[in-house]
Amino acid sequence: MSPRLRIGGVELATPLVLAPMAGICDRYFRRMIRRVGGVGLVSMEFISAEAVTRGIEPIIEKMVFNDDERPLAIQIYGSDPDRMAECAARVDELGPEICDINMGCPANKVLKGCAGAALMADLGLAARIIEACRRRLNRPLTVKFRLGLGRRADEPTYLELGRICQDLGVAAITLHARTARQMYTGRADWSHIRRLKQSVSIPVIGNGDVFTADDALAMFESTGCDGVMAGRGVLRDPWLFRRIAARLEGRPEPEISLDDRRRLMLDHFRWVAREEPPHVALHKMRTFAGRYTKGLAGGRALREKLGRLSAPADFLTALDEHFGQIT
Ligand SMILES: Cc1cc2nc3c(=O)[nH]c(=O)nc-3n(C[C@H](O)[C@H](O)[C@H](O)COP(=O)(O)O)c2cc1C
Structure with missing residues:
Protein backbone atom coordinates (compact mmCIF):
# COMPACT_ATOMS: atom_id res chain seq x y z
CA MET A 1 0.00 0.00 0.00
CA SER A 2 3.05 2.27 0.36
CA PRO A 3 2.41 5.28 -1.92
CA ARG A 4 5.35 6.53 -3.97
CA LEU A 5 6.30 10.15 -3.96
CA ARG A 6 8.15 11.70 -6.87
CA ILE A 7 8.70 15.45 -6.83
CA GLY A 8 9.76 16.56 -10.29
CA GLY A 9 12.66 14.26 -11.07
CA VAL A 10 13.32 13.48 -7.40
CA GLU A 11 12.17 10.02 -6.34
CA LEU A 12 11.88 9.75 -2.57
CA ALA A 13 12.58 6.47 -0.76
CA THR A 14 9.49 6.99 1.39
CA PRO A 15 6.58 9.44 1.00
CA LEU A 16 7.41 10.98 4.39
CA VAL A 17 8.62 14.54 4.83
CA LEU A 18 10.14 16.30 7.83
CA ALA A 19 8.31 19.63 8.22
CA PRO A 20 10.33 22.83 8.08
CA MET A 21 10.49 24.20 11.63
CA ALA A 22 12.20 27.46 12.53
CA GLY A 23 14.61 27.07 15.42
CA ILE A 24 14.37 23.28 15.15
CA CYS A 25 15.38 21.98 11.72
CA ASP A 26 19.04 22.90 11.93
CA ARG A 27 21.73 20.63 10.49
CA TYR A 28 21.98 18.62 13.73
CA PHE A 29 18.31 17.77 13.88
CA ARG A 30 18.07 17.07 10.16
CA ARG A 31 21.01 14.65 10.24
CA MET A 32 19.74 12.99 13.38
CA ILE A 33 16.34 12.36 11.83
CA ARG A 34 18.07 11.00 8.71
CA ARG A 35 20.14 8.67 10.87
CA VAL A 36 17.04 7.37 12.64
CA GLY A 37 15.60 6.52 9.21
CA GLY A 38 12.22 6.25 7.53
CA VAL A 39 12.14 9.85 6.31
CA GLY A 40 12.06 10.53 2.54
CA LEU A 41 12.78 14.27 2.50
CA VAL A 42 14.06 16.63 5.19
CA SER A 43 13.30 20.35 5.20
CA MET A 44 15.35 23.23 6.41
CA GLU A 45 13.90 25.91 8.71
CA PHE A 46 12.60 28.84 6.63
CA ILE A 47 15.10 31.30 5.23
CA SER A 48 14.32 34.98 4.68
CA ALA A 49 14.90 36.08 1.08
CA GLU A 50 15.23 39.62 2.37
CA ALA A 51 18.09 38.59 4.68
CA VAL A 52 19.85 36.49 2.04
CA THR A 53 19.69 39.20 -0.62
CA ARG A 54 20.92 41.80 1.87
CA GLY A 55 23.92 39.59 2.62
CA ILE A 56 23.11 38.83 6.28
CA GLU A 57 25.80 36.21 6.93
CA PRO A 58 24.27 34.25 9.87
CA ILE A 59 21.17 33.60 7.72
CA ILE A 60 23.20 32.64 4.66
CA GLU A 61 25.20 30.22 6.84
CA LYS A 62 21.94 28.52 7.85
CA MET A 63 21.59 27.32 4.26
CA VAL A 64 24.72 25.17 4.49
CA PHE A 65 24.00 21.45 4.58
CA ASN A 66 25.81 18.14 4.31
CA ASP A 67 25.46 15.46 1.65
CA ASP A 68 24.26 12.92 4.21
CA GLU A 69 21.09 14.98 4.72
CA ARG A 70 19.96 14.47 1.11
CA PRO A 71 17.34 14.56 -0.29
CA LEU A 72 16.76 17.98 1.24
CA ALA A 73 14.49 20.98 0.65
CA ILE A 74 15.51 24.55 1.38
CA GLN A 75 12.51 26.69 2.21
CA ILE A 76 12.52 30.43 1.47
CA TYR A 77 10.04 33.18 2.25
CA GLY A 78 9.49 36.78 1.27
CA SER A 79 7.12 39.16 -0.47
CA ASP A 80 9.28 40.74 -3.15
CA PRO A 81 9.35 38.72 -6.39
CA ASP A 82 12.80 40.03 -7.39
CA ARG A 83 14.38 39.26 -4.03
CA MET A 84 12.67 35.87 -3.91
CA ALA A 85 14.01 35.08 -7.40
CA GLU A 86 17.52 36.14 -6.40
CA CYS A 87 17.27 34.00 -3.27
CA ALA A 88 16.01 31.05 -5.34
CA ALA A 89 19.07 31.44 -7.58
CA ARG A 90 21.29 31.25 -4.46
CA VAL A 91 19.46 28.12 -3.38
CA ASP A 92 19.97 26.68 -6.84
CA GLU A 93 23.73 27.21 -6.58
CA LEU A 94 23.82 25.42 -3.23
CA GLY A 95 22.24 22.40 -4.89
CA PRO A 96 19.60 20.91 -2.59
CA GLU A 97 17.15 18.55 -4.33
CA ILE A 98 14.22 20.92 -3.88
CA CYS A 99 13.45 24.60 -3.29
CA ASP A 100 10.28 25.25 -1.31
CA ILE A 101 8.38 28.51 -0.87
CA ASN A 102 6.63 29.26 2.42
CA MET A 103 3.14 30.66 1.91
CA GLY A 104 1.76 29.47 5.22
CA CYS A 105 3.66 31.15 8.04
CA PRO A 106 1.14 32.75 10.45
CA ALA A 107 3.67 34.74 12.52
CA ASN A 108 2.76 38.43 12.73
CA LYS A 109 6.22 39.66 11.86
CA VAL A 110 6.12 37.63 8.62
CA LEU A 111 2.52 38.58 7.80
CA LYS A 112 3.28 42.27 8.27
CA GLY A 113 5.91 42.00 5.56
CA CYS A 114 3.20 40.45 3.34
CA ALA A 115 5.04 37.15 3.22
CA GLY A 116 4.11 33.66 4.47
CA ALA A 117 0.35 33.18 4.76
CA ALA A 118 -0.33 36.83 3.81
CA LEU A 119 0.25 35.72 0.22
CA MET A 120 -2.88 33.60 0.44
CA ALA A 121 -4.84 36.84 0.47
CA ASP A 122 -2.91 38.21 -2.53
CA LEU A 123 -2.82 35.40 -5.04
CA GLY A 124 -1.61 37.73 -7.81
CA LEU A 125 1.54 38.46 -5.82
CA ALA A 126 1.85 34.78 -4.89
CA ALA A 127 1.76 33.89 -8.60
CA ARG A 128 4.40 36.50 -9.47
CA ILE A 129 6.69 35.13 -6.76
CA ILE A 130 6.24 31.54 -7.91
CA GLU A 131 6.87 32.48 -11.54
CA ALA A 132 9.95 34.54 -10.71
CA CYS A 133 11.47 31.75 -8.60
CA ARG A 134 10.61 29.06 -11.11
CA ARG A 135 12.59 30.88 -13.81
CA ARG A 136 15.75 30.88 -11.69
CA LEU A 137 15.65 27.25 -10.60
CA ASN A 138 17.08 24.16 -12.24
CA ARG A 139 15.41 21.92 -9.70
CA PRO A 140 11.85 21.24 -8.58
CA LEU A 141 9.98 24.02 -6.83
CA THR A 142 7.38 23.19 -4.18
CA VAL A 143 5.03 25.46 -2.23
CA LYS A 144 3.72 24.97 1.29
CA PHE A 145 0.58 26.75 2.42
CA ARG A 146 -2.40 26.73 4.77
CA LEU A 147 -6.14 26.90 4.07
CA GLY A 148 -6.06 30.69 3.93
CA LEU A 149 -5.60 33.61 6.24
CA GLY A 150 -8.90 32.91 7.98
CA ARG A 151 -9.72 36.58 8.33
CA ARG A 152 -12.02 37.33 5.44
CA ALA A 153 -15.27 36.00 4.05
CA ASP A 154 -13.78 35.23 0.61
CA GLU A 155 -11.56 32.54 2.04
CA PRO A 156 -10.26 29.88 2.08
CA THR A 157 -8.04 30.30 -0.98
CA TYR A 158 -6.05 27.06 -0.88
CA LEU A 159 -7.84 25.45 -3.85
CA GLU A 160 -7.15 28.48 -6.01
CA LEU A 161 -3.54 28.67 -4.89
CA GLY A 162 -3.16 24.94 -5.59
CA ARG A 163 -4.34 25.44 -9.17
CA ILE A 164 -2.05 28.46 -9.62
CA CYS A 165 0.88 26.34 -8.44
CA GLN A 166 0.00 23.59 -10.88
CA ASP A 167 -0.37 26.02 -13.81
CA LEU A 168 2.99 27.62 -13.03
CA GLY A 169 4.93 24.35 -13.01
CA VAL A 170 5.25 23.78 -9.27
CA ALA A 171 6.29 20.14 -8.74
CA ALA A 172 4.35 19.43 -5.52
CA ILE A 173 2.34 21.29 -2.89
CA THR A 174 1.96 20.84 0.84
CA LEU A 175 -1.19 21.78 2.72
CA HIS A 176 -1.19 22.38 6.48
CA ALA A 177 -4.92 21.99 6.96
CA ARG A 178 -5.49 24.99 9.23
CA THR A 179 -5.98 28.69 8.56
CA ALA A 180 -3.24 31.10 9.59
CA ARG A 181 -5.62 32.54 12.17
CA GLN A 182 -5.87 29.15 13.83
CA MET A 183 -2.10 29.05 14.30
CA TYR A 184 -1.81 25.58 15.91
CA THR A 185 -5.13 25.50 17.73
CA GLY A 186 -8.05 23.18 17.09
CA ARG A 187 -7.58 20.18 14.87
CA ALA A 188 -6.28 20.23 11.32
CA ASP A 189 -9.22 19.51 9.02
CA TRP A 190 -7.93 16.80 6.69
CA SER A 191 -11.03 16.93 4.48
CA HIS A 192 -9.40 19.97 2.81
CA ILE A 193 -6.35 17.88 1.93
CA ARG A 194 -8.70 15.49 0.15
CA ARG A 195 -10.38 18.36 -1.70
CA LEU A 196 -7.03 19.76 -2.79
CA LYS A 197 -5.86 16.35 -3.95
CA GLN A 198 -9.01 15.98 -6.03
CA SER A 199 -8.57 19.37 -7.66
CA VAL A 200 -4.96 19.12 -8.92
CA SER A 201 -2.84 16.50 -10.65
CA ILE A 202 0.51 17.41 -9.05
CA PRO A 203 1.50 15.55 -5.86
CA VAL A 204 -0.16 16.79 -2.67
CA ILE A 205 1.58 16.37 0.68
CA GLY A 206 -0.77 16.41 3.66
CA ASN A 207 0.24 18.10 6.90
CA GLY A 208 -1.20 18.75 10.34
CA ASP A 209 -1.52 16.69 13.52
CA VAL A 210 0.28 13.50 12.52
CA PHE A 211 1.62 12.29 15.86
CA THR A 212 1.55 8.51 15.43
CA ALA A 213 1.90 5.95 12.65
CA ASP A 214 -1.86 5.37 12.91
CA ASP A 215 -2.42 9.08 12.22
CA ALA A 216 -0.22 8.93 9.11
CA LEU A 217 -1.96 5.86 7.75
CA ALA A 218 -5.33 7.49 8.41
CA MET A 219 -4.23 10.62 6.56
CA PHE A 220 -3.12 8.62 3.50
CA GLU A 221 -6.32 6.62 3.61
CA SER A 222 -8.84 9.41 4.17
CA THR A 223 -7.31 12.05 1.87
CA GLY A 224 -5.58 10.09 -0.90
CA CYS A 225 -2.55 12.36 -0.42
CA ASP A 226 0.76 11.44 -2.05
CA GLY A 227 2.92 12.19 0.95
CA VAL A 228 2.67 12.99 4.64
CA MET A 229 4.63 15.73 6.37
CA ALA A 230 5.12 15.71 10.15
CA GLY A 231 6.72 18.26 12.45
CA ARG A 232 5.77 18.38 16.13
CA GLY A 233 5.17 14.64 16.20
CA VAL A 234 8.81 14.03 15.25
CA LEU A 235 9.96 16.28 18.06
CA ARG A 236 8.05 14.22 20.58
CA ASP A 237 9.05 10.96 18.95
CA PRO A 238 12.14 11.12 16.69
CA TRP A 239 11.34 7.55 15.55
CA LEU A 240 8.00 8.56 14.09
CA PHE A 241 9.07 8.25 10.43
CA ARG A 242 10.63 4.85 11.07
CA ARG A 243 7.39 3.70 12.63
CA ILE A 244 5.29 5.00 9.72
CA ALA A 245 7.67 3.54 7.11
CA ALA A 246 7.49 0.13 8.80
CA ARG A 247 3.70 0.21 8.86
CA LEU A 248 3.53 1.30 5.22
CA GLU A 249 5.54 -1.82 4.36
CA GLY A 250 3.24 -3.97 6.49
CA ARG A 251 5.84 -4.52 9.21
CA PRO A 252 5.29 -3.91 12.93
CA GLU A 253 6.58 -0.67 14.42
CA PRO A 254 10.10 -0.89 15.90
CA GLU A 255 10.39 -1.21 19.68
CA ILE A 256 12.21 1.82 21.07
CA SER A 257 13.90 1.25 24.42
C1 LIG B 1 8.50 25.39 16.16
C2 LIG B 1 7.86 25.41 14.81
C3 LIG B 1 8.46 26.10 13.78
C4 LIG B 1 7.89 26.11 12.49
N1 LIG B 1 8.54 26.75 11.46
C5 LIG B 1 8.07 26.64 10.19
C6 LIG B 1 8.80 27.13 9.09
O1 LIG B 1 9.92 27.65 9.22
N2 LIG B 1 8.25 27.00 7.85
C7 LIG B 1 7.03 26.40 7.64
O2 LIG B 1 6.57 26.29 6.50
N3 LIG B 1 6.32 25.92 8.67
C8 LIG B 1 6.82 25.99 9.93
N4 LIG B 1 6.14 25.42 10.95
C9 LIG B 1 4.90 24.68 10.67
C10 LIG B 1 5.21 23.20 10.40
O3 LIG B 1 6.03 23.06 9.25
C11 LIG B 1 3.92 22.40 10.21
O4 LIG B 1 3.22 22.91 9.10
C12 LIG B 1 3.01 22.47 11.43
O5 LIG B 1 3.75 22.28 12.63
C13 LIG B 1 1.90 21.41 11.35
O6 LIG B 1 2.44 20.13 11.29
P1 LIG B 1 2.51 19.14 12.60
O7 LIG B 1 1.12 19.07 13.14
O8 LIG B 1 3.02 17.85 12.05
O9 LIG B 1 3.45 19.80 13.56
C14 LIG B 1 6.68 25.42 12.24
C15 LIG B 1 6.08 24.73 13.29
C16 LIG B 1 6.64 24.70 14.56
C17 LIG B 1 5.96 23.92 15.65
Whole structure:
Protein backbone atom coordinates (compact mmCIF):
# COMPACT_ATOMS: atom_id res chain seq x y z
CA MET A 1 0.00 0.00 0.00
CA SER A 2 3.05 2.27 0.36
CA PRO A 3 2.41 5.28 -1.92
CA ARG A 4 5.35 6.53 -3.97
CA LEU A 5 6.30 10.15 -3.96
CA ARG A 6 8.15 11.70 -6.87
CA ILE A 7 8.70 15.45 -6.83
CA GLY A 8 9.76 16.56 -10.29
CA GLY A 9 12.66 14.26 -11.07
CA VAL A 10 13.32 13.48 -7.40
CA GLU A 11 12.17 10.02 -6.34
CA LEU A 12 11.88 9.75 -2.57
CA ALA A 13 12.58 6.47 -0.76
CA THR A 14 9.49 6.99 1.39
CA PRO A 15 6.58 9.44 1.00
CA LEU A 16 7.41 10.98 4.39
CA VAL A 17 8.62 14.54 4.83
CA LEU A 18 10.14 16.30 7.83
CA ALA A 19 8.31 19.63 8.22
CA PRO A 20 10.33 22.83 8.08
CA MET A 21 10.49 24.20 11.63
CA ALA A 22 12.20 27.46 12.53
CA GLY A 23 14.61 27.07 15.42
CA ILE A 24 14.37 23.28 15.15
CA CYS A 25 15.38 21.98 11.72
CA ASP A 26 19.04 22.90 11.93
CA ARG A 27 21.73 20.63 10.49
CA TYR A 28 21.98 18.62 13.73
CA PHE A 29 18.31 17.77 13.88
CA ARG A 30 18.07 17.07 10.16
CA ARG A 31 21.01 14.65 10.24
CA MET A 32 19.74 12.99 13.38
CA ILE A 33 16.34 12.36 11.83
CA ARG A 34 18.07 11.00 8.71
CA ARG A 35 20.14 8.67 10.87
CA VAL A 36 17.04 7.37 12.64
CA GLY A 37 15.60 6.52 9.21
CA GLY A 38 12.22 6.25 7.53
CA VAL A 39 12.14 9.85 6.31
CA GLY A 40 12.06 10.53 2.54
CA LEU A 41 12.78 14.27 2.50
CA VAL A 42 14.06 16.63 5.19
CA SER A 43 13.30 20.35 5.20
CA MET A 44 15.35 23.23 6.41
CA GLU A 45 13.90 25.91 8.71
CA PHE A 46 12.60 28.84 6.63
CA ILE A 47 15.10 31.30 5.23
CA SER A 48 14.32 34.98 4.68
CA ALA A 49 14.90 36.08 1.08
CA GLU A 50 15.23 39.62 2.37
CA ALA A 51 18.09 38.59 4.68
CA VAL A 52 19.85 36.49 2.04
CA THR A 53 19.69 39.20 -0.62
CA ARG A 54 20.92 41.80 1.87
CA GLY A 55 23.92 39.59 2.62
CA ILE A 56 23.11 38.83 6.28
CA GLU A 57 25.80 36.21 6.93
CA PRO A 58 24.27 34.25 9.87
CA ILE A 59 21.17 33.60 7.72
CA ILE A 60 23.20 32.64 4.66
CA GLU A 61 25.20 30.22 6.84
CA LYS A 62 21.94 28.52 7.85
CA MET A 63 21.59 27.32 4.26
CA VAL A 64 24.72 25.17 4.49
CA PHE A 65 24.00 21.45 4.58
CA ASN A 66 25.81 18.14 4.31
CA ASP A 67 25.46 15.46 1.65
CA ASP A 68 24.26 12.92 4.21
CA GLU A 69 21.09 14.98 4.72
CA ARG A 70 19.96 14.47 1.11
CA PRO A 71 17.34 14.56 -0.29
CA LEU A 72 16.76 17.98 1.24
CA ALA A 73 14.49 20.98 0.65
CA ILE A 74 15.51 24.55 1.38
CA GLN A 75 12.51 26.69 2.21
CA ILE A 76 12.52 30.43 1.47
CA TYR A 77 10.04 33.18 2.25
CA GLY A 78 9.49 36.78 1.27
CA SER A 79 7.12 39.16 -0.47
CA ASP A 80 9.28 40.74 -3.15
CA PRO A 81 9.35 38.72 -6.39
CA ASP A 82 12.80 40.03 -7.39
CA ARG A 83 14.38 39.26 -4.03
CA MET A 84 12.67 35.87 -3.91
CA ALA A 85 14.01 35.08 -7.40
CA GLU A 86 17.52 36.14 -6.40
CA CYS A 87 17.27 34.00 -3.27
CA ALA A 88 16.01 31.05 -5.34
CA ALA A 89 19.07 31.44 -7.58
CA ARG A 90 21.29 31.25 -4.46
CA VAL A 91 19.46 28.12 -3.38
CA ASP A 92 19.97 26.68 -6.84
CA GLU A 93 23.73 27.21 -6.58
CA LEU A 94 23.82 25.42 -3.23
CA GLY A 95 22.24 22.40 -4.89
CA PRO A 96 19.60 20.91 -2.59
CA GLU A 97 17.15 18.55 -4.33
CA ILE A 98 14.22 20.92 -3.88
CA CYS A 99 13.45 24.60 -3.29
CA ASP A 100 10.28 25.25 -1.31
CA ILE A 101 8.38 28.51 -0.87
CA ASN A 102 6.63 29.26 2.42
CA MET A 103 3.14 30.66 1.91
CA GLY A 104 1.76 29.47 5.22
CA CYS A 105 3.66 31.15 8.04
CA PRO A 106 1.14 32.75 10.45
CA ALA A 107 3.67 34.74 12.52
CA ASN A 108 2.76 38.43 12.73
CA LYS A 109 6.22 39.66 11.86
CA VAL A 110 6.12 37.63 8.62
CA LEU A 111 2.52 38.58 7.80
CA LYS A 112 3.28 42.27 8.27
CA GLY A 113 5.91 42.00 5.56
CA CYS A 114 3.20 40.45 3.34
CA ALA A 115 5.04 37.15 3.22
CA GLY A 116 4.11 33.66 4.47
CA ALA A 117 0.35 33.18 4.76
CA ALA A 118 -0.33 36.83 3.81
CA LEU A 119 0.25 35.72 0.22
CA MET A 120 -2.88 33.60 0.44
CA ALA A 121 -4.84 36.84 0.47
CA ASP A 122 -2.91 38.21 -2.53
CA LEU A 123 -2.82 35.40 -5.04
CA GLY A 124 -1.61 37.73 -7.81
CA LEU A 125 1.54 38.46 -5.82
CA ALA A 126 1.85 34.78 -4.89
CA ALA A 127 1.76 33.89 -8.60
CA ARG A 128 4.40 36.50 -9.47
CA ILE A 129 6.69 35.13 -6.76
CA ILE A 130 6.24 31.54 -7.91
CA GLU A 131 6.87 32.48 -11.54
CA ALA A 132 9.95 34.54 -10.71
CA CYS A 133 11.47 31.75 -8.60
CA ARG A 134 10.61 29.06 -11.11
CA ARG A 135 12.59 30.88 -13.81
CA ARG A 136 15.75 30.88 -11.69
CA LEU A 137 15.65 27.25 -10.60
CA ASN A 138 17.08 24.16 -12.24
CA ARG A 139 15.41 21.92 -9.70
CA PRO A 140 11.85 21.24 -8.58
CA LEU A 141 9.98 24.02 -6.83
CA THR A 142 7.38 23.19 -4.18
CA VAL A 143 5.03 25.46 -2.23
CA LYS A 144 3.72 24.97 1.29
CA PHE A 145 0.58 26.75 2.42
CA ARG A 146 -2.40 26.73 4.77
CA LEU A 147 -6.14 26.90 4.07
CA GLY A 148 -6.06 30.69 3.93
CA LEU A 149 -5.60 33.61 6.24
CA GLY A 150 -8.90 32.91 7.98
CA ARG A 151 -9.72 36.58 8.33
CA ARG A 152 -12.02 37.33 5.44
CA ALA A 153 -15.27 36.00 4.05
CA ASP A 154 -13.78 35.23 0.61
CA GLU A 155 -11.56 32.54 2.04
CA PRO A 156 -10.26 29.88 2.08
CA THR A 157 -8.04 30.30 -0.98
CA TYR A 158 -6.05 27.06 -0.88
CA LEU A 159 -7.84 25.45 -3.85
CA GLU A 160 -7.15 28.48 -6.01
CA LEU A 161 -3.54 28.67 -4.89
CA GLY A 162 -3.16 24.94 -5.59
CA ARG A 163 -4.34 25.44 -9.17
CA ILE A 164 -2.05 28.46 -9.62
CA CYS A 165 0.88 26.34 -8.44
CA GLN A 166 0.00 23.59 -10.88
CA ASP A 167 -0.37 26.02 -13.81
CA LEU A 168 2.99 27.62 -13.03
CA GLY A 169 4.93 24.35 -13.01
CA VAL A 170 5.25 23.78 -9.27
CA ALA A 171 6.29 20.14 -8.74
CA ALA A 172 4.35 19.43 -5.52
CA ILE A 173 2.34 21.29 -2.89
CA THR A 174 1.96 20.84 0.84
CA LEU A 175 -1.19 21.78 2.72
CA HIS A 176 -1.19 22.38 6.48
CA ALA A 177 -4.92 21.99 6.96
CA ARG A 178 -5.49 24.99 9.23
CA THR A 179 -5.98 28.69 8.56
CA ALA A 180 -3.24 31.10 9.59
CA ARG A 181 -5.62 32.54 12.17
CA GLN A 182 -5.87 29.15 13.83
CA MET A 183 -2.10 29.05 14.30
CA TYR A 184 -1.81 25.58 15.91
CA THR A 185 -5.13 25.50 17.73
CA GLY A 186 -8.05 23.18 17.09
CA ARG A 187 -7.58 20.18 14.87
CA ALA A 188 -6.28 20.23 11.32
CA ASP A 189 -9.22 19.51 9.02
CA TRP A 190 -7.93 16.80 6.69
CA SER A 191 -11.03 16.93 4.48
CA HIS A 192 -9.40 19.97 2.81
CA ILE A 193 -6.35 17.88 1.93
CA ARG A 194 -8.70 15.49 0.15
CA ARG A 195 -10.38 18.36 -1.70
CA LEU A 196 -7.03 19.76 -2.79
CA LYS A 197 -5.86 16.35 -3.95
CA GLN A 198 -9.01 15.98 -6.03
CA SER A 199 -8.57 19.37 -7.66
CA VAL A 200 -4.96 19.12 -8.92
CA SER A 201 -2.84 16.50 -10.65
CA ILE A 202 0.51 17.41 -9.05
CA PRO A 203 1.50 15.55 -5.86
CA VAL A 204 -0.16 16.79 -2.67
CA ILE A 205 1.58 16.37 0.68
CA GLY A 206 -0.77 16.41 3.66
CA ASN A 207 0.24 18.10 6.90
CA GLY A 208 -1.20 18.75 10.34
CA ASP A 209 -1.52 16.69 13.52
CA VAL A 210 0.28 13.50 12.52
CA PHE A 211 1.62 12.29 15.86
CA THR A 212 1.55 8.51 15.43
CA ALA A 213 1.90 5.95 12.65
CA ASP A 214 -1.86 5.37 12.91
CA ASP A 215 -2.42 9.08 12.22
CA ALA A 216 -0.22 8.93 9.11
CA LEU A 217 -1.96 5.86 7.75
CA ALA A 218 -5.33 7.49 8.41
CA MET A 219 -4.23 10.62 6.56
CA PHE A 220 -3.12 8.62 3.50
CA GLU A 221 -6.32 6.62 3.61
CA SER A 222 -8.84 9.41 4.17
CA THR A 223 -7.31 12.05 1.87
CA GLY A 224 -5.58 10.09 -0.90
CA CYS A 225 -2.55 12.36 -0.42
CA ASP A 226 0.76 11.44 -2.05
CA GLY A 227 2.92 12.19 0.95
CA VAL A 228 2.67 12.99 4.64
CA MET A 229 4.63 15.73 6.37
CA ALA A 230 5.12 15.71 10.15
CA GLY A 231 6.72 18.26 12.45
CA ARG A 232 5.77 18.38 16.13
CA GLY A 233 5.17 14.64 16.20
CA VAL A 234 8.81 14.03 15.25
CA LEU A 235 9.96 16.28 18.06
CA ARG A 236 8.05 14.22 20.58
CA ASP A 237 9.05 10.96 18.95
CA PRO A 238 12.14 11.12 16.69
CA TRP A 239 11.34 7.55 15.55
CA LEU A 240 8.00 8.56 14.09
CA PHE A 241 9.07 8.25 10.43
CA ARG A 242 10.63 4.85 11.07
CA ARG A 243 7.39 3.70 12.63
CA ILE A 244 5.29 5.00 9.72
CA ALA A 245 7.67 3.54 7.11
CA ALA A 246 7.49 0.13 8.80
CA ARG A 247 3.70 0.21 8.86
CA LEU A 248 3.53 1.30 5.22
CA GLU A 249 5.54 -1.82 4.36
CA GLY A 250 3.24 -3.97 6.49
CA ARG A 251 5.84 -4.52 9.21
CA PRO A 252 5.29 -3.91 12.93
CA GLU A 253 6.58 -0.67 14.42
CA PRO A 254 10.10 -0.89 15.90
CA GLU A 255 10.39 -1.21 19.68
CA ILE A 256 12.21 1.82 21.07
CA SER A 257 13.90 1.25 24.42
CA LEU A 258 14.82 3.76 27.08
CA ASP A 259 18.43 3.16 26.13
CA ASP A 260 17.69 4.07 22.48
CA ARG A 261 16.15 7.30 23.76
CA ARG A 262 19.15 8.02 25.98
CA ARG A 263 21.62 7.39 23.16
CA LEU A 264 19.77 9.53 20.66
CA MET A 265 19.54 12.48 23.02
CA LEU A 266 23.14 12.27 24.13
CA ASP A 267 24.48 11.82 20.58
CA HIS A 268 22.50 14.83 19.43
CA PHE A 269 23.59 17.04 22.33
CA ARG A 270 27.25 15.97 22.32
CA TRP A 271 27.41 16.85 18.68
CA VAL A 272 25.85 20.28 19.26
CA ALA A 273 28.21 20.89 22.20
CA ARG A 274 31.23 19.97 20.04
CA GLU A 275 30.34 22.31 17.20
CA GLU A 276 28.69 25.36 18.77
CA PRO A 277 29.84 28.01 21.27
CA PRO A 278 28.60 27.12 24.81
CA HIS A 279 25.73 29.64 24.96
CA VAL A 280 24.37 28.55 21.57
CA ALA A 281 24.81 24.86 22.42
CA LEU A 282 23.00 25.33 25.72
CA HIS A 283 20.10 27.12 24.07
CA LYS A 284 19.71 24.36 21.49
CA MET A 285 20.03 21.60 24.10
CA ARG A 286 17.35 23.21 26.28
CA THR A 287 15.00 23.59 23.32
CA PHE A 288 15.26 19.94 22.39
CA ALA A 289 15.45 18.51 25.91
CA GLY A 290 12.11 20.20 26.65
CA ARG A 291 10.50 18.24 23.80
CA TYR A 292 12.41 14.96 24.04
CA THR A 293 11.74 14.46 27.74
CA LYS A 294 7.94 14.88 27.54
CA GLY A 295 6.45 11.74 29.02
CA LEU A 296 9.77 10.48 30.38
CA ALA A 297 9.75 9.28 34.02
CA GLY A 298 10.80 12.26 36.18
CA GLY A 299 10.80 14.43 33.05
CA ARG A 300 9.53 17.58 34.72
CA ALA A 301 12.11 17.52 37.52
CA LEU A 302 14.80 16.81 34.94
CA ARG A 303 13.72 19.77 32.79
CA GLU A 304 13.78 22.06 35.84
CA LYS A 305 17.25 20.87 36.73
CA LEU A 306 18.52 21.28 33.16
CA GLY A 307 17.08 24.80 33.08
CA ARG A 308 19.37 25.82 35.96
CA LEU A 309 22.60 24.51 34.43
CA SER A 310 24.90 26.85 32.57
CA ALA A 311 27.59 24.58 31.09
CA PRO A 312 26.95 22.10 28.26
CA ALA A 313 29.13 19.46 29.99
CA ASP A 314 26.96 19.63 33.16
CA PHE A 315 23.87 19.34 31.02
CA LEU A 316 25.15 16.14 29.41
CA THR A 317 26.13 14.68 32.79
CA ALA A 318 22.74 15.45 34.35
CA LEU A 319 20.93 13.86 31.42
CA ASP A 320 23.08 10.73 31.54
CA GLU A 321 22.61 10.43 35.31
CA HIS A 322 18.85 10.77 34.99
CA PHE A 323 18.71 7.86 32.57
CA GLY A 324 20.97 5.89 34.90
CA GLN A 325 18.37 6.39 37.65
CA ILE A 326 15.30 5.42 35.62
CA THR A 327 16.69 2.38 33.78
C1 LIG B 1 8.50 25.39 16.16
C2 LIG B 1 7.86 25.41 14.81
C3 LIG B 1 8.46 26.10 13.78
C4 LIG B 1 7.89 26.11 12.49
N1 LIG B 1 8.54 26.75 11.46
C5 LIG B 1 8.07 26.64 10.19
C6 LIG B 1 8.80 27.13 9.09
O1 LIG B 1 9.92 27.65 9.22
N2 LIG B 1 8.25 27.00 7.85
C7 LIG B 1 7.03 26.40 7.64
O2 LIG B 1 6.57 26.29 6.50
N3 LIG B 1 6.32 25.92 8.67
C8 LIG B 1 6.82 25.99 9.93
N4 LIG B 1 6.14 25.42 10.95
C9 LIG B 1 4.90 24.68 10.67
C10 LIG B 1 5.21 23.20 10.40
O3 LIG B 1 6.03 23.06 9.25
C11 LIG B 1 3.92 22.40 10.21
O4 LIG B 1 3.22 22.91 9.10
C12 LIG B 1 3.01 22.47 11.43
O5 LIG B 1 3.75 22.28 12.63
C13 LIG B 1 1.90 21.41 11.35
O6 LIG B 1 2.44 20.13 11.29
P1 LIG B 1 2.51 19.14 12.60
O7 LIG B 1 1.12 19.07 13.14
O8 LIG B 1 3.02 17.85 12.05
O9 LIG B 1 3.45 19.80 13.56
C14 LIG B 1 6.68 25.42 12.24
C15 LIG B 1 6.08 24.73 13.29
C16 LIG B 1 6.64 24.70 14.56
C17 LIG B 1 5.96 23.92 15.65
